[in-house]
Amino acid sequence: MKFSIVGCGRTGTNLAVYLTKAGFIPSGFFSKTRSSAEKAHHAVNNVGQIFDTAEHACQNSDILFITTPDDAIENVCSYIASKNGFKHPMSVFHLSGALSSKILNSAQKSGAIKSDINIGSIHPLQSFTPYEKEQKSPFSGINISVEGSEGAVKIGKKIVTALKANYFTIPTDAKMLYHAAAVVASNFLVTLEDFAINLLQKADLSEEKAYEILEPLIMGTLNNIKNKGSVHALTGPVARGDSDIVSSHINAIEKDMPDFSLLYKVMGKYTLNIAKQRKEISSEQISKLSKLFN
Ligand SMILES: NC(=O)c1ccc[n+]([C@@H]2O[C@H](COP(=O)([O-])OP(=O)(O)OC[C@H]3O[C@@H](n4cnc5c(N)ncnc54)[C@H](OP(=O)(O)O)[C@@H]3O)[C@@H](O)[C@H]2O)c1
Numbered sequence: 001m002k003f004s005i006v007g008c009g010r011t012g013t014n015l016a017v018y019l020t021k022a023g024f025i026p027s028g029f030f031s032k033t034r035s036s037a038e039k040a041h042h043a044v045n046n047v048g049q050i051f052d053t054a055e056h057a058c059q060n061s062d063i064l065f066i067t068t069p070d071d072a073i074e075n076v077c078s079y080i081a082s083k084n085g086f087k088h089p090m091s092v093f094h095l096s097g098a099l100s101s102k103i104l105n106s107a108q109k110s111g112a113i114k115s116d117i118n119i120g121s122i123h124p125l126q127s128f129t130p131y132e133k134e135q136k137s138p139f140s141g142i143n144i145s146v147e148g149s150e151g152a153v154k155i156g157k158k159i160v161t162a163l164k165a166n167y168f169t170i171p172t173d174a175k176m177l178y179h180a181a182a183v184v185a186s187n188f189l190v191t192l193e194d195f196a197i198n199l200l201q202k203a204d205l206s207e208e209k210a211y212e213i214l215e216p217l218i219m220g221t222l223n224n225i226k227n228k229g230s231v232h233a234l235t236g237p238v239a240r241g242d243s244d245i246v247s248s249h250i251n252a253i254e255k256d257m258p259d260f261s262l263l264y265k266v267m268g269k270y271t272l273n274i275a276k277q278r279k280e281i282s283s284e285q286i287s288k289l290s291k292l293f294n
Pocket residue numbers: 006007008009010011012030031032033034036037067068069070072076094095096097123124125126127128129
């Protein structure tokens with residue numbers, strides 16, 4: 001299968017290299033800056049061609065990957081459609097986590113027969129850095145979501161398997177929720193740990209020492225979630241229904257980090273929902289905790 005890349009940055013170039021290693025054939029490269037397209041072309045040993053326009057870059061390929069920043073994908077797609085740049089049939093993918101395949105609708109509308117252009121998104125749960133020749137594959141063993149039209153999902157699964165990654169599918173309309181989940185799991189974990197480190201610094205520990213003492217606790221908790229699930233991994237004052245301790249926490253945080261006592265309360269409110277599922281705390285304890293968090 002021949003493929004083209006429009007948007008030759010971190011993700012586009014890595015994708016081009018590892019798809020080529022997997023036996024896909026690079027056909028066209030286009031990027032806003034010609035030197036970026038040249039770098040990607042060079043990374044695949046100069047197979048395929050560099051083009052001066054996006055519509056020419058995809059005319060000979062079976063698959064087009066639009067790997068521009070998220071806010072440019074829809075416009076790039078409709079621009080190619082306006083120039084009748086899509087080959088029929090072909091598949092068009094983007095790699096955004098938050099956006100769905102719907103933003104590629106203009107590609108389908110440009111087809112003589114609507115169904116002869118597959119539109120989809122594949123989102124690698126990975127953080128890409130600029131491609132370097134000696135690096136290991138950033139795709140190997142990772143998880144990649146696949147979403148889109150029936151044909152796109154079929155081809156998306158083949159692409160993910162060829163990249164030696166694992167695929168899972170999600171409904172098109174759930175794409176934003178899926179991305180919010182990834183942000184909560186990864187970015188907000190950083191936020192929470194930073195909050196904890198800050199509290200320990202208020203308790204006179206250095207940042208390094210704070211992380212050092214928290215690390216086994218964090219890793220142990222992740223391990224418990226993996227082995228027992230969140231409900232049974234939960235420990236601490238909310239799980240025990242200890243409203244006196246929780247109330248003292250809130251007072252201490254209000255004194256030293258007043259802007260963030262609300263963060264503690266919101267997290268507590270969600271935690272109380274988990275604790276309730278254990279059915280180990282009384283309705284009186286639930287009501288006392290609930291009052292503290294609201
Ligand atoms: N980076 C990650 O870790 C990661 C992870 C998963 C998914 N993604 C997704 O991958 C996509 C690309 O992200 P990225 O991080 O690889 O971005 P990036 O490194 O900034 O690369 C984007 C590339 O697109 C080019 N470009 C910008 N506007 C363009 C246009 N109108 N036409 C053609 N080319 C254009 C850029 O400019 P130049 O040609 O000037 O260089 C750049 O080379 C996004 O949808 C992102 O959500 C990224």
